[in-house]
């Protein structure tokens with residue numbers, strides 16, 4: 001039986017062994033007019049170990065404000081165990097370098113265990129050019145030597161770009177070798193998945209384990225965010241319940257599979273009226289193909305509820321809201337087709353799972 005969870009403030013959430021904290025709830029790379037939502041990022045805390053999912057713009061300052069780190073000089077990254085990246089879009093990754101470069105100044109220097117970072121591997125093929133037949137000029141491939149790198153390669157190249165700082169800190173400030181602080185992993189798809197980045201990116205499959213420790217078991221499944229591939233949803237099974245993070249996805253059977261019976265499903269959402277205004281029939285540049293394209297890669301407000309209902313989820317929390325400035329009342333329409341508890345996510349909203357500790 002799943003339970004209903006309501007948002008808590010930081011002090012109340014701290015009473016729980018297992019917590020979910022929305023660090024940032026905006027989707028998309030634009031800076032949304034009139035919105036103070038931070039870029040997409042979520043923290044899950046179990047027994048004070050922190051697991052970070054995605055590194056959207058501003059996750060670091062939000063992490064400090066969240067109260068998840070201990071007070072004092074140590075800023076809390078000493079409690080970070082693992083990081084999970086759902087896919088390689090910039091709005092999920094843009095502040096990833098902050099983690100790599102600032103960690104040893106903010107708690108992680110002298111870590112006993114490296115922070116484990118898991119993300120999608122190399123796409124393996126370039127995506128097709130959208131509406132190729134209508135384009136006047138076709139884009140040159142950027143960085144043809146490796147045009148679709150995975151997490152391990154991206155991370156190593158980011159560190160190379162900052163070699164001067166890294167060498168300076170290690171030589172002049174006697175900082176621990178940065179290579180001992182992080183371990184990078186490309187998420188390997190199980191053999192026989194039958195995925196095809198430019199064909200069917202989401203064959204029906206079972207969630208597969210990518211990480212496990214004494215607090216959590218993390219499983220992943222492919223979701224439909226074409227042409228971005230691989231794109232993952234993650235499930236965290238904790239001693240106090242299960243939390244699923246959809247990542248970016250259109251309506252997709254695999255998302256229902258991984259969300260089966262979850263206590264909390266954090267799901268992305270797009271306001272199609274906004275897309276309509278940009279490229280719908282009454283817009284300056286009507287392009288029905290582009291509309292379809294956006295719809296296939298994201299889940300519209302009225303489509304989220306039925307997905308959560310099929311999965312039998314207890315609490316559905318909307319996050320990764322596109323655009324970030326759509327009013328909260330409108331997102332409430334996601335209740336349509338869902339008999340459980342709906343929460344429209346806000347930055348620094350917390351949930352506690354299980355029972356509060358004394």
Ligand SMILES: [Zn+2]
Pocket residue numbers: 087089225228248
């Ligand atoms: Zn995306």
